[in-house]
Amino acid sequence: MITGTPKPIEEILEMIEPYDNIIVAGCFGCVTVCRVGGDKEVQVLSSTLRLAREASGRKIEIKEICLERQCDPEYLEPMRPYVEDYQAVLSIACGAGIQFMAEKFMKTPLLPGINTGFLGVTERQGEWAERCQGCGDCVLHLTGGICPVTRCAKSIFHGPCGGSVNGTCEVAKDIKCGWQLIIDRLKSLDQMENYGKLKPYKGWDASRDGGPRRILREDMI
Amino acid sequence: MLPCTGRIDESLLLKAFENGADGVMVIGCLEGDCHYVNGNIRARSRVKRVYSILEQIRIGPDRIRMYNLSAGEGAKFAAFTNEFVSQIENLGPSPINVARKQAARESAQEVQAT
Structure with a gap:
């Protein structure tokens, strides 16, 4: 929501x-x-x-x-x-x-x-947390259902940065490292092979870089 | 008449002030004794939110208070009511009622002048 x-x-x-x-x-x-x-x-x-x-x-x-x-x-x-x-x-x-x-x-x-x-979820009554930045090019199938764009403070795509300490992000102690979460989840799903499948680069053309976005569904018009 | 303080929400409490109340007492069952499990706990958190609203709009948080009583505590009810009434008397009429009186006085003076 x-x-x-x-x-x-x-x-x-x-x-x-x-x-x-x-x-x-x-x-x-x-x-x-x-x-x-x-x-x-x-x-x-x-x-x-x-x-x-x-x-x-x-x-x-x-x-x-x-x-x-x-x-x-x-x-x-x-x-x-x-x-x-x-x-x-x-x-x-x-x-x-x-x-x-x-x-x-x-x-x-x-x-x-x-x-x-x-765009977030209700973690408990009175507490909401961000889960999606609407980047327009979803990779959740490769990352154990955890979004690197949103959950990593730097939105990086190739594993944790040097600021990840004991599963915590360097930005704040109450932020979990998104990439640690992804790796833990991939391990528990036995899908670590997906870690190597990540795209060599992230195309941001579907994100905000082109100004306000528009979805046109010809089949619905 | 409400069957449970759990039905009270912030807008009902604010409406009481809009309708001219100088103070509002909310009396719920004893904590841990709610027939609907946590109605009185919810009411307390809503009353707290109204404290904060009244503070922000300078009507004063002291004009609203929640008490917890059982149905058998008549003497305590009387004591709490007297305590709250004297607190409100010390505070005087709410700024809403002061403004309404002032507006009524001004319009009466205008009528006299014409």
Whole structure:
């Protein structure tokens, strides 16, 4: 899922300072699962902002909504009839959802209520960790299901670097060496032969180097 | 009336302040004694999150507090309630209620002036 963290209330209050009525828009997708931008968070954030603004002597009217997804056009369209009745939309979806809404509603300022994080997993309640950087050229079949691009701080492809000490990365003591994890896993799968099968070089042309990426599926158009 | 403090979430607590409460007491069963296993533990962590929200928006974390009591502790309930009420009386009305009163006074003055 796409993860995120709430922006500090003070920063949001500063963003909404010019406005007297706004929409606070959540998303039932990833940000609901990582408890940062779902229906409950819309309610909590809206109450918080109303309280803060009223205590400062300047009330704010807030319309609370939570869309099925902010990254699909059909779920944004129902907002069209009323979006211009409000001075701004504070979205607590991921950066993709916020931008897509901004593209659809050209005359309404869009404000981000969260900081979008990474593609990750829930390791336990309240703790998420990165697993994929969307490099566009997956090699997990060769690396025991552990991604060298994400799990190695340097994204290197040919085994641990000199900074790997007792299975720990030199970047921080709480980061495991991705390559140590890969080798341990390959050993336990009895697939160490895959270690030698890694590509001589990693092609980054499917990654971010060519600017914003696009997937075109002719069979679906 | 809620059957279990586990049903309480942050938005309900904040709504109480929006509806004009100067303080909110949350009373759950004794820890380890929850009929739904950990409803009261969940409530405590949600109350803690509301502490932090109230602190950030300068309404003050002291306006909300969670107590744990069994249904048989009537005297303790009265004591906790008196303690909390006097704490809120010392703090005075919430900044929301102060702002509302001020706004009402100003609009009354405007009406008089016209």
